[in-house]
Structure formats: C-alpha cells, structure tokens
Amino acid sequence: MRLYVLARNPTDSVTEGFLPAARRLGLDVTLLTDQPDAHRLRERPDAPEILGCDVRDFRAVISRISAHHTPDAVFTNSDHLQTQAALAAEYFGLPGKDWRVALRTKDKAQMRRHLAAAGADAVWSAELPAHQEPARLRVLDVPFPCVVKPREGVASEDVVLVEGPGQLERRCAEIRERRPGAALIVEEYLAGELHTLETLGDGRVRHVLGGFRTEVSPPPYFIEERMTFVPAHPAPVVTQVLDQLDVLGVGFGVCHTEFVVSQGQARLIEVNYRAIGDQCDLLLAQLLDIPLFERILRTHMGESLPADLGARTDGRARLDYPCAQRAGTLTAAPGATEVTSGGVRLTYRPLREVGEHHELHGTNRDFLGVVRATGTDQAAVDRTVADFLAAHHWEITP
Structure with a gap:
C-alpha cells in the first residue's frame, strides 16, 4: 500500500x-x-x-x-x-479529515467565530486582516490585558501578552515586520492553569489518551518550559473540552487541544489537529505502551479503532526544555543521554549542536534540548529530572 x-x-x-x-x-x-x-x-x-x-x-x-x-x-x-x-x-x-474542520481549527479567528456562533464559548476576539494597519484596532473596545498572535501561527511563534493600546499597536507592527502581510488575531487573555488533552478517533470511536499540565515562561511570552503528564483530567473538564471539539467537528485522527481551566470552566486556547509535538508524542507512545503512531496511520488507511486501545494507566512522566535566555553561540551542553535508575527511564536529546549560533526568538525555537522521563511514581520522575538538570549546564556565549 x-x-x-x-x-x-x-x-x-x-x-x-x-x-x-x-x-x-x-x-x-x-x-x-x-x-x-x-x-x-x-x-x-x-x-x-x-x-x-x-x-x-x-x-x-x-x-x-x-x-x-x-x-x-x-x-x-x-x-x-x-x-x-x-x-x-x-x-x-x-479516508481523512473533513477539510472544513481542518481549516476551522487552523484559522484561530474562524475557530472563535464558530464556537461563539454555536454558543459553546464566547471569547472576545478581533481579526486584523492581512495588510490592514494596526491603527485600526484603536476603534475597538479591546479588553486588556489581551493576547496578540498570528491567525494561523504555531508553537507560540509571535504570541505575546499586551497590557495597553499603545503596546498593542507596537507588538502588531513588530510581528508584521517578521511576517509581512500576516493576518493577526487579538483576543482576551484567558487566565488559568494551562493543560492539554490528547485524543484519537476514527469518526465513530474517540479515545482520550490523557493530557499534560503545561508550565510556561513568565509574560509577555508563552514558551512551554515543562510538561507533566496527566493520566486523567477531571471528568467534567474532559466533557467540556470534548463538547467543544464536537462543535468544531473534530473527531477523526489524532488531535492536540490546549485549554485553560478557570473556576471549573474549560476554555480552549487552540486546537491543533495533529499529534502533540516537541517529543511529547514519542513519550506518550512509550508511556501508554501502545503502537500509537501505527494506530494513527491505520485510521487514515480506513481501519476502525478498537473499543479498548489496551493502554497502560499507571505511567507518570515529565518533560523539561532547557531554554536559551539570550542570543549567542552554544559553547557547552550535555550530549544525548539514556539512563534508567530507580524505576525511572530518562532520555535527553539535544536540539542544538555545540558551536551553533542562534538569535533569541521568545518561542519554542529557543529550546536547547529535551529531557523526558517516565516511570510509575511522579515524585521519583520529578527527582530524576531535577537531578539531571542540576548536574548539567548549557552555556551560551554572546
């Protein structure tokens, strides 16, 4: 085939x-x-x-x-x-995803409009179309603080928290310098704990694979610095997220959904109609002990998913992303590592080679490497990662 x-x-x-x-x-x-x-x-x-x-x-x-x-x-x-x-x-x-749903989830402005029209969730948002000047935003009653980001962006690229009108125009202009002609979206800042929900469906059966609790960098940027596996979010929260995915039409293949929980309410940040990245998917396959990537591909080949994936439920995990704090050349860093100790399996993979020079982006592109650890005891997993980070250093020379 x-x-x-x-x-x-x-x-x-x-x-x-x-x-x-x-x-x-x-x-x-x-x-x-x-x-x-x-x-x-x-x-x-x-x-x-x-x-x-x-x-x-x-x-x-x-x-x-x-x-x-x-x-x-x-x-x-x-x-x-x-x-x-x-x-x-x-x-x-x-077999494949409905192209309308793929477009609806990729276009963040369209996603907001669709959810609001269906009465699923109303997030204040406004679109700044391509080539339209940021000054247009002056006439809008923007709730501050707010978030500005590319309408079809990815991986926290050019996603920034804004505190006031003047700063909003400046940030939009800065993004446009890097992305000429890009359409932007301005939306209310959704406060709360940041989480993900990972799902896999065939249009008939949908499995929840668990999710992650995400810790991000201090404002104004949203760099994902740590991901801790959550085997099962509270049932009411999962139901709320799945209901909103149903409104959007998401149900075929794998999906990575980011959301915050505030006062018991789950509010979508974005829906990525694909597998979670940054090696979280590799960790997920190992942690659940299922042929995850094969299952995803089989779905696109027209095969139905089983009622039970046979996934393990006792796994615990964490990923940390050592991140550059300034522009420069990486002059010292640990090499690739594989170690198993005390029931915890730790893997480190560098994302930059020693000697590489990079600018500072304020996004996931500042990652220097990925530390991922799995086990059955979260405290042991956390200690193992903390010990690894304490024992190694990453040096950047301007």
Missing part, C-alpha cells in the same frame, strides 16, 4: 514516529515536501522516497500524486498542511 506523507521542515514526530511506524506496517512511503534537501540530510538506509512539491498548495499536491503512484492514504502531521492533506484525501476518495 502506498502512503503519501506531506511535510514541510523535518520534525521528530515524522522522522522518529510516523516514518518508522509506516515501515513497521510494511507501507511504501512517498514524502512530499517543499524542503526536500532538509529531509535528505536525515536520510537513513530505509529512508522513504522524497519528492519536491509545493505542499502548501492542495492543487500541486493532487497533481504530484496523480502523476506518481496511486495513493492508498494521504497523511500529514504538520499544522500548516492539514487542510491540503484533507482535500487531497477527499479528491482521491480516501
């Missing part, structure tokens, strides 16, 4: 998760990407076929597939390509 995977830049989710899973399933894989050279740098002896394609354009995707091998499944784990993959799957009569 032929699987087409759409991708932009290489990610751990694809190279360490979905591609190995596709090989284990015996699939013939063709990777369509607008960055073929970057993917070839990660080539292994069993690397997939890689074809260049403007994957941002669904017409180019359909044309490239039509001129190649007949597809049996079209899949992507990219935030930016869900709508394109859904349209391509529909064109070829294959």
